[in-house]
Amino acid sequence: MNSSKGKDNPVNKTDLIAHVAKEANLTKDAAAEAVDATFATIASTLRSGDEVRIVGFGNFQVSQRKESMGRNPRTGEPIRIPASRVPKFRAGKALKDTVNV
DSSP states (O other): OOTTOOTTSOOOHHHHHHHHHHHHTOOHHHHHHHHHHHHHHHHHHHHTTOOEEETTTEEEEEEEEOOEEEEOTTTOOEEEEOOEEEEEEEEOHHHHHHHTO
């Protein structure tokens, strides 16, 4: 992808689709379908409680976050934050090595 993008210009979904279309020699519509299908598959797999492992890239999994107490930043009053399931991503070694070149 465009290496001139940095923290101020993150790659968005449209940029990702354009890059996939170019790299895979697909139309932008076909690339959009592929990207959407990939994201939907990852989301539905996590929703069912399973893990997604992509060798050379990383693992997507669901973690259980416990109930906790927080504070309303406006009023300072204590509030209960309910337990929830949260998606997590752990980068694989190959991705880490690519980033650290």
